[in-house]
Amino acid sequence: MTAERIPHTFQVDLRGLVDLLSHHLYSSPKVFLRELLQNGVDAVTARAAAEPGATATVRLLTGDSTLRVEDSGIGLTEPEVHALLATIGRSSKRDSLEAARAEYLGQFGIGLLACFVVAEELRVVSRSARDPEAPPVEWLARDDGSYTVRTLPRDAREEPGTTVHLTARPGAREWLEPARVTELARHFGFLLPYDVTVDGESVTERPPVWERTHPGPGARAVALAAHCQETFGFAPLDSIELDVPLAGLRGVAYVLPTAVSPAQRGAHRVHLKGMLLTERADELLPDWAFFVRCVLDTDSLRPTASRENLYADETLAAVREALGDAIRGWLAELAAGDRERLGQFLAVHHLGVKSLARHDREMLKLMLPWLPFETTEGQLSLEEFARRHPVVHFTRGVEEYRQVAAIAAAQGIGVVNGGYTYDSELIELLPLARPGTTVAELDTDTVTAHLDPVEPDEELALAPFLATARATLEPLGCDAVLRAYHPVTVPALHLDDRGTRHERARAEEEDAASDLWSGILGSLRGTAPRARLVLNHLNPLIRRMAGVADQKLAATAVEALYGQALLMAQRPLRPADSALLNRTFLGLLDWAVHPPSAADGQPGRQADQQTEEGR
Numbered sequence: 001m002t003a004e005r006i007p008h009t010f011q012v013d014l015r016g017l018v019d020l021l022s023h024h025l026y027s028s029p030k031v032f033l034r035e036l037l038q039n040g041v042d043a044v045t046a047r048a049a050a051e052p053g054a055t056a057t058v059r060l061l062t063g064d065s066t067l068r069v070e071d072s073g074i075g076l077t078e079p080e081v082h083a084l085l086a087t088i089g090r091s092s093k094r095d096s097l098e099a100a101r102a103e104y105l106g107q108f109g110i111g112l113l114a115c116f117v118v119a120e121e122l123r124v125v126s127r128s129a130r131d132p133e134a135p136p137v138e139w140l141a142r143d144d145g146s147y148t149v150r151t152l153p154r155d156a157r158e159e160p161g162t163t164v165h166l167t168a169r170p171g172a173r174e175w176l177e178p179a180r181v182t183e184l185a186r187h188f189g190f191l192l193p194y195d196v197t198v199d200g201e202s203v204t205e206r207p208p209v210w211e212r213t214h215p216g217p218g219a220r221a222v223a224l225a226a227h228c229q230e231t232f233g234f235a236p237l238d239s240i241e242l243d244v245p246l247a248g249l250r251g252v253a254y255v256l257p258t259a260v261s262p263a264q265r266g267a268h269r270v271h272l273k274g275m276l277l278t279e280r281a282d283e284l285l286p287d288w289a290f291f292v293r294c295v296l297d298t299d300s301l302r303p304t305a306s307r308e309n310l311y312a313d314e315t316l317a318a319v320r321e322a323l324g325d326a327i328r329g330w331l332a333e334l335a336a337g338d339r340e341r342l343g344q345f346l347a348v349h350h351l352g353v354k355s356l357a358r359h360d361r362e363m364l365k366l367m368l369p370w371l372p373f374e375t376t377e378g379q380l381s382l383e384e385f386a387r388r389h390p391v392v393h394f395t396r397g398v399e400e401y402r403q404v405a406a407i408a409a410a411q412g413i414g415v416v417n418g419g420y421t422y423d424s425e426l427i428e429l430l431p432l433a434r435p436g437t438t439v440a441e442l443d444t445d446t447v448t449a450h451l452d453p454v455e456p457d458e459e460l461a462l463a464p465f466l467a468t469a470r471a472t473l474e475p476l477g478c479d480a481v482l483r484a485y486h487p488v489t490v491p492a493l494h495l496d497d498r499g500t501r502h503e504r505a506r507a508e509e510e511d512a513a514s515d516l517w518s519g520i521l522g523s524l525r526g527t528a529p530r531a532r533l534v535l536n537h538l539n540p541l542i543r544r545m546a547g548v549a550d551q552k553l554a555a556t557a558v559e560a561l562y563g564q565a566l567l568m569a570q571r572p573l574r575p576a577d578s579a580l581l582n583r584t585f586l587g588l589l590d591w592a593v594h595p596p597s598a599a600d601g602q603p604g605r606q607a608d609q610q611t612e613e614g615r
């Protein structure tokens with residue numbers, strides 16, 4: 001024997017549902033007003049479609065803890081009230097075809113429930129425009145889920161349309177206060193395409209700034225900037241107008257006047273058919289367009305059920321691409337014709353642009369030549385630098401740059417500092433953005449090759465001193481060479497590139513390692529050049545040093561030169577380097593206060609004489 005199946009219907013606990021909406025779906029009770037406005041606007045839209053030229057108003061009237069929202073819209077008949085108002089999740093707007101749905105703001109059939117977040121009672125009086133014979137109908141609903149429906153005499157409501165009466169729940173009276181209602185109606189509805197009033201005062205400001213006509217481009221720019229200040233609270237660097245007809249979208253992207261982290265998601269304001277949908281849309285633009293804030297109105301993007309964000313669908317993806325194109329177009333236009341403004345933009349946002357140019361080839365091609373870099377000729381765009389120098393030399397580290405920048409510049413070699421975040425990576429990609437450009441890392445050989453060799457007879461005269469220098473620097477893994485270069489004030493230049501340092505670190509490890517390891521490390525020995533101390537023959541101090549007969553003093557002087565050149569390079573010092581600096585400083589100090597004399601049996605008279613001469 002089988003038990004009989006008894007059909008049941010789900011029971012809905014309205015209080016539980018309202019609690020769910022207010023605490024989990026909507027971010028604030030204020031959305032009740034948006035839902036009411038939206039129903040009024042949808043009803044007016046539906047009537048306008050059926051009856052072009054019909055009155056189209058939504059009027060809000062505040063009272064003592066009450067609010068009335070009156071629309072001149074399509075209205076409802078009694079059967080419609082049962083089917084639509086009293087059925088949660090039922091929407092007349094979803095039932096129609098997709099195309100028709102696009103006309104409306106609502107679609108989920110839960111909007112009216114939002115009113116219970118602030119009201120304990122809802123009374124709806126409606127008269128249908130579709131069926132002029134149908135009498136007015138009243139629907140009275142309480143937050144416990146109970147409701148009554150009755151028809152009213154014809155004169156209870158003469159005109160078609162709907163009035164929603166709200167009575168505040170005890171803790172929510174503030175939401176129905178006149179000032180609050182006006183503020184919210186303005187906030188959500190100021191762009192609505194119908195006449196919306198609160199207690200007789202209009203709250204709409206049509207048309208939006210981007211649809212207004214202005215006497216000229218200058219006046220338009222000023223109006224847009226003022227709008228940005230009002231909407232977002234900042235004076236924009238520039239305004240980019242957005243127009244994507246396919247998505248029924250228009251608006252403006254305002255360029256931020258201060259740098260922001262590219263990781264920070266943009267908070268954009270999106271209106272849907274005039275109604276403010278969200279102030280925090282963060283998926284509207286491609287990630288790379290972090291430097292703008294948008295405000296726009298669209299008729300095609302879909303909201304999520306909370307109606308506080310955009311539904312991630314193909315339309316949103318297409319819109320994102322189209323908006324990305326518009327912003328890229330603006331950048332391209334600046335790059336092609338408005339260098340001054342491009343310069344202003346990059347001065348603020350170059351770090352962000354650099355970070356995304358690494359991942360976005362198009363952005364790289366467009367922007368890289370115009371990005372500012374530190375160069376031996378000051379802050380320059382790579383474009384300008386490449387025009388001045390057939391080879392774009394760069395250093396990978398800031399220290400290398402410091403080491404050679406002044407010297408290289410004095411010899412006419414331009415160098416770009418690639419030591420900052422992303423910089424060398426980007427410089428190496430320059431040929432992609434600027435075909436035909438040669439980019440090369442600056443190495444010690446290039447620098448040395450640009451320094452003038454010294455005449456052989458002069459070099460010969462300094463041979464003993466050079467020999468002392470080489471012998472002194474040998475244990476430090478450094479060669480000594482003599483060149484003539486500018487600026488003459490630099491006595492010695494320490495050239496040491498990445499390869500050299502790597503090689504030296506390996507050699508040090510080899511020394512410290514066991515036999516087996518030193519064998520293996522030894523087999524890895526590279527052919528990288530050693531560090532070089534380039535003594536400047538044009539520098540008077542070097543010439544004087546060459547005349548010092550005291551071997552010990554000459555060696556200390558070479559060590560001091562080496563230490564000073566290291567310091568000038570601003571490179572982190574190895575423990576051995578610090579010890580050397582210490583030793584030479586104290587050695588020279590000691591010598592200065594107590595020069596060794598011939599009587600002590602120490603050589604050094606010549607040094608004495610030099611000091612005498614110097615006095």
Ligand SMILES: Nc1ncnc2c1ncn2[C@@H]1O[C@H](COP(=O)(O)OP(=O)(O)OP(=O)(O)O)[C@@H](O)[C@H]1O
Pocket residue numbers: 035038039040043071073074075076084085090091092093094105106107108109110111112113162
């Ligand atoms: N002012 C009104 N005039 C005419 N019909 C209305 C009005 N308010 C609500 N309705 C009817 O009641 C239905 C349910 O309204 P509700 O606000 O709950 O949902 P919705 O607007 O369809 O969708 P959403 O949940 O997305 O707002 C609507 O689809 C509409 O048919």
